[in-house]
Each structure stands twice: as C-alpha cells, then as structure tokens.
Amino acid sequence: MSLRRQLLLVSLLALLLPWAGCQFIRETESALRASQQQLLASTAQAVADSLTRYVDAFPPPALTSYAADDQLYGLALERAPVVDGFFDDWPLTAAALRTIDGPDGEIRYATGLHAGFLYVYVAVRDDDVTYADTASLVPSDRAPFADRVRLINATPPYLEEQISFAAEAPGVIIPYAQNAFGFAAEPAIRAVWQGMAGGYRLEARIPRNRLGTHLGLVIDDVAERDRPGTSQSSFRGDAPAPFVGRMPALQRAAEALAQPGLRVIITDPGGWRLADVDALAEGEPVDQSGVSRWLRFAYDAVVEDGTPSGLSEPDPAGREQQPYVASALSGNASAAWFRGGDGGNALVAVAAPVQLSGQLFGAVVLQKGTDAILSLRNQGLVRLMNVTMIAMFLVAGGLLGYATWLSRRIRRLSVAAASAADDTARAARLPSAGARDEIGDLSRSFSGVLAQLGAYNEYLRTLASKLSHELRTPLAIVTSSLENLEHEALDDAQRRYTRRARDGADRLRRILAAMSEASRVEELMNNVDTEVFSLDAAVRSAVGGYRDVYPDRRFDLAIAPGADCTVRGAPELLIQLLDKLVDNAVSFSRSGDAVSIDIASDTGAVRLDVSNPGPALPAAMRGQLFDSMVSVRPGDDATHLGLGLYVARLIAAGHNGRIEARDIDGGVRFTVWLPRAAAGDDT
Amino acid sequence: MAKRIAIVEDEAAIRDNYTAAFRREGYAVDPYDARKPALEAFASRLPDLVVIDINLRDDVEGGFELCRELRARAPELPIIFLTARDSEFDAVSGLRLGADDYLTKDISLPHLMARVAALFRRLDALKEPQSGDSRITRGDLEIDTDRMNIFWQGHPVGLTLTEFWLVHALARYPGHVKNRQQLMDAAQAVLDDNTITSHIKRIRRKFIAVDPGFDAIETVYGMGYRWLTTSG
Numbered sequence: 001m002s003l004r005r006q007l008l009l010v011s012l013l014a015l016l017l018p019w020a021g022c023q024f025i026r027e028t029e030s031a032l033r034a035s036q037q038q039l040l041a042s043t044a045q046a047v048a049d050s051l052t053r054y055v056d057a058f059p060p061p062a063l064t065s066y067a068a069d070d071q072l073y074g075l076a077l078e079r080a081p082v083v084d085g086f087f088d089d090w091p092l093t094a095a096a097l098r099t100i101d102g103p104d105g106e107i108r109y110a111t112g113l114h115a116g117f118l119y120v121y122v123a124v125r126d127d128d129v130t131y132a133d134t135a136s137l138v139p140s141d142r143a144p145f146a147d148r149v150r151l152i153n154a155t156p157p158y159l160e161e162q163i164s165f166a167a168e169a170p171g172v173i174i175p176y177a178q179n180a181f182g183f184a185a186e187p188a189i190r191a192v193w194q195g196m197a198g199g200y201r202l203e204a205r206i207p208r209n210r211l212g213t214h215l216g217l218v219i220d221d222v223a224e225r226d227r228p229g230t231s232q233s234s235f236r237g238d239a240p241a242p243f244v245g246r247m248p249a250l251q252r253a254a255e256a257l258a259q260p261g262l263r264v265i266i267t268d269p270g271g272w273r274l275a276d277v278d279a280l281a282e283g284e285p286v287d288q289s290g291v292s293r294w295l296r297f298a299y300d301a302v303v304e305d306g307t308p309s310g311l312s313e314p315d316p317a318g319r320e321q322q323p324y325v326a327s328a329l330s331g332n333a334s335a336a337w338f339r340g341g342d343g344g345n346a347l348v349a350v351a352a353p354v355q356l357s358g359q360l361f362g363a364v365v366l367q368k369g370t371d372a373i374l375s376l377r378n379q380g381l382v383r384l385m386n387v388t389m390i391a392m393f394l395v396a397g398g399l400l401g402y403a404t405w406l407s408r409r410i411r412r413l414s415v416a417a418a419s420a421a422d423d424t425a426r427a428a429r430l431p432s433a434g435a436r437d438e439i440g441d442l443s444r445s446f447s448g449v450l451a452q453l454g455a456y457n458e459y460l461r462t463l464a465s466k467l468s469h470e471l472r473t474p475l476a477i478v479t480s481s482l483e484n485l486e487h488e489a490l491d492d493a494q495r496r497y498t499r500r501a502r503d504g505a506d507r508l509r510r511i512l513a514a515m516s517e518a519s520r521v522e523e524l525m526n527n528v529d530t531e532v533f534s535l536d537a538a539v540r541s542a543v544g545g546y547r548d549v550y551p552d553r554r555f556d557l558a559i560a561p562g563a564d565c566t567v568r569g570a571p572e573l574l575i576q577l578l579d580k581l582v583d584n585a586v587s588f589s590r591s592g593d594a595v596s597i598d599i600a601s602d603t604g605a606v607r608l609d610v611s612n613p614g615p616a617l618p619a620a621m622r623g624q625l626f627d628s629m630v631s632v633r634p635g636d637d638a639t640h641l642g643l644g645l646y647v648a649r650l651i652a653a654g655h656n657g658r659i660e661a662r663d664i665d666g667g668v669r670f671t672v673w674l675p676r677a678a679a680g681d682d683t
Numbered sequence: 684m685a686k687r688i689a690i691v692e693d694e695a696a697i698r699d700n701y702t703a704a705f706r707r708e709g710y711a712v713d714p715y716d717a718r719k720p721a722l723e724a725f726a727s728r729l730p731d732l733v734v735i736d737i738n739l740r741d742d743v744e745g746g747f748e749l750c751r752e753l754r755a756r757a758p759e760l761p762i763i764f765l766t767a768r769d770s771e772f773d774a775v776s777g778l779r780l781g782a783d784d785y786l787t788k789d790i791s792l793p794h795l796m797a798r799v800a801a802l803f804r805r806l807d808a809l810k811e812p813q814s815g816d817s818r819i820t821r822g823d824l825e826i827d828t829d830r831m832n833i834f835w836q837g838h839p840v841g842l843t844l845t846e847f848w849l850v851h852a853l854a855r856y857p858g859h860v861k862n863r864q865q866l867m868d869a870a871q872a873v874l875d876d877n878t879i880t881s882h883i884k885r886i887r888r889k890f891i892a893v894d895p896g897f898d899a900i901e902t903v904y905g906m907g908y909r910w911l912t913t914s915g
Contacts, residue, residue, distance in 0.1 A: 469767060472767040472769070473694055473697070473767045475789075476694075476697055476789070477697050479791065483792035484703050487704075487707060519770075523770060523772065524771065527771075541903060541904040541906075545906040571904065572880045575904045
C-alpha cells in the first residue's frame with residue numbers, strides 16, 4: 001500500500017472526531033429528552049395517583065372477561081346529528097367508523113353519545129337488499145326472513161333484549177324490541193333506513209336510559225325470504241361486551257387538571273377513552289427565532305428521529321393503542337417522543353397506569369409540546385457544541401490536509417528522484433531540498449547520490465572523446481613512422497612486420513574514430529540546421545541502401561497507411577540513428593533473418609520501430625542499454641565499444657524524441673518517437 | 684629551386700617524421716617547435732608553404748595565432764592546419780582564419796604529400812596563363828582542375844582543397860551516387876561520416892551564397908550523394 005493511502009487511512013481516523021461530536025449531540029439530546037419525559041412522567045404518575053380517588057367513576061370491573069375489541073364505544077358528539085341515514089352530518093371523520101367483515105364487503109358502523117341519546121350509524125354492503133314485510137318485520141325462526149340490523153341490549157344478568165331494525169321500504173322505520181316479554185314497537189326510537197348503491201344505511205337515535213350496560217350490533221343478511229341468512233356481529237361469542245363512553249366524572253377531573261400546552265387523556269383498561277382535554281394548541285408557541293435555520297437543519301440530521309407526529313393524535317375511533325399506552329395498560333409507566341411535522345416542534349408523551357391495590361382501572365396519558373431539538377433551547381450549550389464542532393472539523397481538516405501535503409511532498413520527491421536517476425546528466429535540484437525536516441534530509445542525500453552518479457556518468461560520457469583525442473597524437477607518431485619506414489630498403493620479413501603494424505594502427509584509428517563519434521554528434525546537434533521533411537521518404541531510401549549493404553538480411557519496411565510522418569530535424573542525423581539501430585539489429589540476428597522497420601504516426605508523434613529476431617535483452621543491462629560504452633554484444637566483437645545506441649539516444653534526444661527497447665516475441669524491438677512537425681511549420 | 688616548407692609542430696617525433704617525408708619528396712623543410720622561433724624565422728624569409736599544428740605545447744591556440752599573423756603578412760601564402768583536433772568548431776575556425784586546408788593527424792603521409800603537391804600545383808597554375816583544356820563544364824558548373832577553382836554560373840566559389848575534391852568527384856559523373864568511402868578517397872582524406880556530412884553542408888552553403896536557388900547536390904539517404912545537372 002502506498003504511503004499516500006496509508007496516510008489517507010490514518011487521517012481518516014480524524015473523521016472520528018466529528019463522529020464523536022455527533023454522538024455527543026445525540027447523547028445530550030437523548031439526556032434532555034429523557035429529563036423532559038421524566039418530568040412529565042412524574043406529573044402523569046401524580047395524576048394517576050390522584051385518579052385513584054375516582055375509581056368509582058371508572059367502568060366497573062366486568063364479571064366475565066371480554067376483549068376490548070368487542071366493546072362498543074360511544075364517541076362524544078359535540079352536536080346532535082340529524083337522524084336521516086347519512087353520516088356526513090356527524091361531527092366526526094370517516095376514520096371514526098369501525099368495520100366488520102360482511103359477506104358482500106365491509107360493514108361500517110359508529111356509535112356516538114350526545115345529550116342523553118345514543119346515536120347509531122351502520123352502513124352495510126349488501127348486493128341484494130331483502131326488505132321485510134309484515135310477516136318478517138319482527139325476527140323469528142321461521143320464514144319469511146329479511147335483512148335487518150339488531151342492537152343487542154343487555155344488563156346481565158337482568159336484562160336481555162334485542163332491538164330489531166328492518167325496513168319494508170327505505171325511509172323512517174319503526175324498530176321492534178324483543179325480550180322475554182314478547183314484541184313491542186319502539187316509537188321512542190327514531191330510525192331511518194336509506195338505500196345506497198350496493199347496500200343500505202341505517203341511522204338511529206335511542207334514548208340512553210332505554211339501554212342497559214352491555215351493547216352489541218348484529219347484522220342479518222338474507223338472500224332468499226324463505227331461508228335464514230348469515231349474521232355478523234360487532235362482538236365475538238354470544239353476549240355483547242360492556243358499552244363504554246366518556247365518563248362525566250372523569251371528564252370533570254381531567255378538566256380540573258388541564259393546563260395550557262398539555263393534553264390529558266384517561267382510558268379504561270382496554271384503552272377506550274374515558275375523558276380527554278386538549279389544550280395543546282393553547283401552549284406558548286416554541287420560540288425558534290434564536291437559532292439559525294442551517295444549524296437546526298444540521299442538528300436535525302444528527303439527532304434521532306422520533307415517531308411520526310401523526311401517531312400522537314387521539315385515535316378517532318376512541319381506542320388508544322399506541323405502544324406506550326399499551327405498555328401503561330400492562331402496568332408500566334411509559335414514554336414516547338413524537339416528531340413535529342414542520343421540523344421545529346415535537347411532542348413528548350407519557351402514559352401512567354391508574355392502579356389501586358393491584359387492580360388496573362385504566363391509564364393517564366399526558367402529551368406536551370416542546371422543541372424538537374432540545375439542545376437548541378440552551379444558548380450556552382449551543383455555543384459549546386458549535387465551537388466543539390468547528391474545532392473538530394478544523395482538526396480533522398488540518399490532519400487530512402497535513403497528510404495530503406506530506407504524501408504529496410514524498411511523492412514529488414520520489415517522482416523527481418526517479419526521473420533524475422533516468423537522466424543523470426541533469427543533476428536536478430530535488431523538491432524539499434530546503435526543508436529542515438527528515439524529508440529535506442532525504443532529498444539532500446538523494447541529491448548527493450544523484451550528483452555523484454551524474455558526475456560518474458558524465459566522466460564515462462566524455463571518457464571516449466578525451467581518450468580518442470589524447471591517443472591521436474601517439475597514433476600519428478606510429479603511423480607516420482611506419483610510413484617513413486616503408487620508404488627505407490626493407491626485406492620481405494621486415495615489410496611483413498611493418499604491414500602488420502600498419503594494420504594494427506589502422507584498426508586503432510577506426511576505434512578512435514568511433515569513440516569520438518558521440519561527441520561529434522553532440523556537437524553537430526548543437527549547430528545543426530533543421531528542416532521539415534517527410535521521414536518515410538528518407539527511411540524508404542535508406543532501407544534501399546541497407547539491402548545493398550547487408551545482402552544476407554531481409555528488410556521489411558511497413559509504413560502505416562495514412563501516416564503523417566512530417567518531422568522537423570536533420571535528415572542525415574535521423575538516418576544515422578536508423579543506421580545505428582539497423583546495425584544493432586543486424587548484429588543480433590542471423591543470416592537470412594528479416595529486420596522489420598515500421599513507421600506509424602500517433603497524435604503529435606511519429607513512431608519508428610526497428611525489430612529483429614534474436615536473443616532477448618539482458619535484464620540486468622536493460623536500464624543502461626543507451627548509455628555510453630555499454631555493450632551487451634557477444635564477446636567475439638572486440639572492437640565494439642557500445643557507443644552506437646548511445647549515439648542513437650543522443651540523436652533522438654536532440655530531436656526532442658525518445659528511444660526505447662523492449663522484448664517482443666522471439667526478438668527485440670527498438671522504438672523511436674519523434675514529435676511531429678506542426679502543420680504550417682515549413683521553414 | 685626546391686620549394687621551402689615550414690612545419691610548426693611541438694611533437695618532436697611527428698615533426699621529424701613529416702620533415703623526413705617532405706625531404707624525401709624533394710622539398711626543403713624548416714621545422715619549428717613553437718610559434719616564437721617560427722615567427723622570428725619568417726620575419727627574415729617566408730617559406731612557400733606552412734604546415735601548422737594548433738596546439739603548440741603550452742600555447743593552446745598558438746597555431747591559430749600564428750596563422751592569423753602569417754595571413755596578415757602574406758595573404759597568398761598557402762597554410763595547412765595539421766592537428767589532432769577533429770572538432771567541427773576547430774575546423775571552421777581554422778578555415779575562417781584563411782587556412783587553405785584543415786587536416787587531422789589521421790591522414791596518411793602519402794595523402795599529405797598529395798595534398799601539398801596539389802596545393803603547389805594550384806599556385807603554379809594561377810601564375811601561368813589559362814590553358815582552357817583542363818576545364819570541366821557541367822551545366823552551370825565549371826571546374827578548373829589546374830587551378831582548382833570552381834565557378835558557378837560564372838562566379839567563383841571559394842572552396843578549400845578538400846571541398847574542391849569532393850565537388851570534383853561528384854560532378855565528374857553527374858547522376859551517379861558517390862558513397863562516403865568514394866568521396867573520402869577522392870578527397871584523399873580520412874574523414875568519418877559526420878565530417879563528410881558537414882563538408883557537404885558547407886559546400887552547399889558556399890554555392891547558395893553565390894546562387895540562392897542552388898540544389899545540385901542531392902542526398903541519397905543511406906548511400907551517399909549525387910550531382911544533379913540542371914539540364915532539365
């Protein structure tokens with residue numbers, strides 16, 4: 001893993017600081033919420049304790065057990081609905097309607113209390129409404145039968161009767177009560193039957209004092225007059241459950257407790273609302289002006305969400321089933337946090353059981369509006385958190401930046417050192433050389449090593465030309481002496497020896513010429529006249545020459561179609577470069593082999609490849625192939641000094657190009673890149 | 684009377700070898716080992732030809748100095764640089780100072796003798812009336828092999844001996860490619876590829892100085908050069 005990545009990972013640890021800050025805010029927030037809930041919970045407990053004085057006002061404990069679902073609940077109606085078979089004049093929403101599954105769809109019903117009357121509304125889905133006739137107006141076990149709604153009215157163990165609502169036609173109907181004493185029409189009950197698409201609706205008003213303690217609804221659905229149909233009821237089992245509704249005594253007690261900004265609900269053990277006072281809206285609005293919007297937004301993102309605020313509202317059908325209420329009804333005081341829809345407000349809610357000597361009578365629910373983000377209520381805390389957050393972000397950012405900077409320095413140093421090592425002729429000043437830290441030391445020692453390496457390479461580079469220059473004078477002495485000697489009278493043996501000496505001197509002279517070639521090329525490069533010309537034409541003509549010079553090699557010249565090979569340079573020098581590469585390719589291939597020369601143009605560059613079959617490049621020398629006096633040729637070629645590729649590199653570099661060698665399948669390829677002459681550059 | 688050649692060379696062995704060689708050819712030779720004794724001797728009597736080494740012992744540029752002073756005194760005196768320095772820069776400097784030829788010590792003695800003889804022949808030819816039969820004409824080019832003069836469109840082109848031989852070799856058979864070895868033999872000099880290249884370049888420049896439209900010397904890459912006649 002690179003140092004940069006490591007540093008990045010380490011600096012990522014700095015992100016723990018803002019994370020810790022968020023945790024801190026969260027913790028503070030939950031502590032503040034907990035304390036708010038605590039406060040409200042103790043109030044709720046006090047209320048619950050005080051309500052134990054009113055245990056008589058709670059519904060009496062039942063003799064038989066029943067499910068809360070089976071109970072009918074008298075919703076408190078603010079005004080009296082008109083008994084006309086329609087629900088839209090009830091001061092309730094449709095959510096207040098409870099449902100029973102019927103054979104043809106949902107049966108929806110509601111029961112409400114207002115001014116001593118019980119109001120009943122039932123909407124029945126029935127594909128085929130069977131109206132009654134005189135014979136079936138009263139329920140019996142014999143045909144004919146009719147669709148009807150029955151209200152089971154009971155006060156165990158004394159009273160058991162049913163009030164039957166059946167219609168001969170839509171409109172006002174007369175219900176009949178049936179009990180142990182027989183049938184009787186009930187003119188005190190006003191009831192209206194209305195047909196509707198796919199069923200019928202029934203609305204009825206019954207004096208409260210006409211009814212007992214237990215109520216239930218049964219809906220009979222008859223398909224044919226002579227056969228009994230099916231029945232659905234609002235309760236399970238045979239007997240209805242106790243009727244429950246708002247308890248006036250408890251309502252008075254709750255109203256006494258009411259205070260602005262507080263909602264009080266008292267439920268029975270089943271969660272049915274016995275009393276409720278809503279003064280939430282009367283509380284002081286939460287002041288949010290002191291805190292900027294973005295801060296609130298930021299905190300919003302950090303702190304835990306509460307339960308959606310909609311769930312905090314009292315249940316429209318009358319039964320509180322929120323988990324925290326359910327928990328209170330099982331005997332444990334409990335709390336909940338409701339998030340405000342508009343982002344600024346929240347609701348803290350607690351529920352406490354009302355218990356007296358182990359007997360559960362119900363629960364008290366208190367709800368109180370508050371700020372959604374309590375931490376923001378405290379200016380000091382806000383400032384502390386802001387400063388802490390800013391400091392944490394600064395530290396994290398600083399660490400991250402420092403790590404980036406440090407790794408950048410090291411990377412730059414390593415890149416610079418690598419490129420300086422490739423091109424030691426230029427003993428470049430490395431980055432960070434002036435720094436007084438360890439990286440500065442590293443840079444300086446790198447520079448030192450590179451400078452030594454550069455000096456050594458420079459020495460090697462000039463060695464050849466210096467040597468050839470120094471050797472030229474003694475060589476001239478030898479050759480001129482030999483030539484003079486040849487004019488003396490010599491016998492055959494002496495002549496033979498002088499000829500050998502001449503041959504040796506000649507060879508020496510050729511070596512010296514090769515040695516000085518590099519410095520001559522360098523010199524030429526500095527004052528050469530460049531021209532813009534087409535490389536492919538020059539190479540094509542040169543390849544013709546190679547075919548004559550090396551008759552035992554094949555030369556395959558391939559010029560990429562459409563290649564633009566216009567370059568600026570000295571054609572003779574570039575051909576000399578090619579000479580060197582071809583000479584090299586010929587040396588390393590065998591008789592009959594093909595040397596391929598390819599020309600192609602990339603964007604901005606012309607590429608010249610010279611490939612030959614033969615042994616791969618020796619791995620150890622790979623980096624130095626193009627250096628002065630480096631030869632990897634087989635040992636039998638004693639006069640080779642390893643200057644050819646060095647000259648090739650000199651020429652390529654002099655043309656702002658570069659040269660590269662690599663192994664190909666079964667051979668070696670040398671590639672030269674030359675910058676392409678810009679269009680219009682023809683001077 | 685034998686021609687008198689002065690050799691200014693600090694290396695005793697070479698000096699002696701050259702002296703012996705020249706004497707064998709019948710020249711009178713005055714060897715000097717430094718600039719000062721040479722100048723003192725030249726003050727009383729000028730030789731017919733001077734061969735100068737550039738590097739005279741501690742006097743690194745002594746040969747150039749000597750050439751400059753001699754040229755000031757005797758504009759017509761043939762001067763040949765014979766030196767171990769083979770750099771382009773030195774050759775250009777030497778020729779610019781008015782030397783007639785610039786040879787490196789790679790040259791063989793027979794080649795050197797041929798050069799000197801050619802130089803004397805040119806001097807003699809200049810003194811005699813023009814004979815006309817030693818002229819070669821190729822289009823705009825006119826070569827006087829006796830005086831070793833070259834004219835382009837009637838204007839003289841000032842070439843050194845080496846350059847003259849190169850042009851002569853190329854223009855003798857127009858259209859034939861002369862490779863570097865052939866050119867080297869013609870110039871009676873040992874020159875490496877780069878030297879030939881710069882010689883050709885210099886020749887082109889001299890012709891272009893006379894005629895900006897000159898393009899009679901064509902480079903045949905990988906092979907050599909050829910002379911194109913302007914007949915087309």
